[in-house]
Amino acid sequence: MKTFNPITEQPSLFDHLEDMDTLELLTNINSMDKTVPQAIEVAIPAIKRFVDATYEKMEHGGRLFYIGAGTSGRLGVLDASECPPTFGVDYDMIIGLIAGGDYALRKAVENAEDDTEQAWKDLTQFDIDKNDVVLGIAASGTTPYVIGGLKKARINGLVTGCIVCNLNSPMAEEATYPIELVVGPEFVTGSTRMKSGTAQKLVLNMISTAIMVKLGRVKGNKMVDMQLSNKKLVQRAIRMLMDELHVNEKEASLLLEKHHNVRKVFKHYGKH
Structure with missing residues (x-):
């Protein structure tokens, strides 16, 4: 052995x-x-x-x-x-x-x-x-x-x-x-x-x-599919939308409330 x-x-x-x-x-x-x-x-x-x-x-x-x-x-x-x-x-x-x-x-x-x-x-x-x-x-x-x-x-x-x-x-x-x-x-x-x-x-x-x-679970360097399970992650998602879509915080927040996911917002705006 x-x-x-x-x-x-x-x-x-x-x-x-x-x-x-x-x-x-x-x-x-x-x-x-x-x-x-x-x-x-x-x-x-x-x-x-x-x-x-x-x-x-x-x-x-x-x-x-x-x-x-x-x-x-x-x-x-x-x-x-x-x-x-x-x-x-x-x-x-x-x-x-x-x-x-x-x-x-x-x-x-x-x-x-x-x-x-x-x-x-x-x-x-x-x-x-x-x-x-x-x-x-x-x-x-x-x-x-x-x-x-x-x-x-x-x-x-x-x-x-x-x-x-x-x-x-x-x-x-x-x-x-x-x-x-x-x-x-x-x-x-x-x-x-x-x-x-x-x-x-x-x-x-x-x-x-x-x-x-x-597998496509990241866009650029962002976690666009992350689960929005707490306030910190919601704020991170809002910042992602502000940076990518050039919108203000209120607009980004409303978009997130409507689509519940960063990727879905990006997709809606043609940002695949």
């Missing part, structure tokens, strides 16, 4: 953390965090391959599923939940699943991530098929819940990808489009909620935003 030694479990570059004062702690954490964008830059070609493959499926009605455990699972659920209000898409277009279910978003569920069969069971609750895409998320690249889900998804003909923070992990072997973000050891040894989690969050932002732009 091939030996796998994850870099995410290697000792921190710093020791005796308890002897550092507050400024030293914050400065040293920040110095390590600076390596994250560099690791992501190296992975951009791999991210591109996954985005293009996923877009091709979603353009024809497919969905994107994130599966993960612990911090990785929570980040997937977070990214998925932010897409409908930001881009006006249905809540079943990008779906985040976490080992242990929604309860695990707040409290750890014992042994949930060790079940190799549960992820596929969770996915089949959504009538998953070959039009869909599954992205596994795990810093270590060894989480049984995610590996099992990716393996079953691949066997059933789905496009699969993963976000891991180690090279040549067992999870990457199960993914058609592996994304490997080698951020190195954590400030607190093994605490992958830190650099690894930050890297995963940034890449999830990149993936979902790029796909939504390609």
Whole structure:
């Protein structure tokens, strides 16, 4: 059996953390965090391959599923939940699943991530098929819940990808489009909620935003399909209309009240 030694479990570059004062702690954490964008830059070609493959499926009605455990699972659920209000898409277009279910978003569920069969069971609750895409998320690249889900998804003909923070992990072997973000050891040894989690969050932002732009959910640089669920977003929509249509605030407000959506106002004025 091939030996796998994850870099995410290697000792921190710093020791005796308890002897550092507050400024030293914050400065040293920040110095390590600076390596994250560099690791992501190296992975951009791999991210591109996954985005293009996923877009091709979603353009024809497919969905994107994130599966993960612990911090990785929570980040997937977070990214998925932010897409409908930001881009006006249905809540079943990008779906985040976490080992242990929604309860695990707040409290750890014992042994949930060790079940190799549960992820596929969770996915089949959504009538998953070959039009869909599954992205596994795990810093270590060894989480049984995610590996099992990716393996079953691949066997059933789905496009699969993963976000891991180690090279040549067992999870990457199960993914058609592996994304490997080698951020190195954590400030607190093994605490992958830190650099690894930050890297995963940034890449999830990149993936979902790029796909939504390609699907036409952004005009120029504006979120024209955002849900107007609070006063801040209503005011943002009014500013969009004022800037694009060269109308005053009152006119923009009346147009928004009439059409309930920035894109619909633009369409009415021929601003496709």
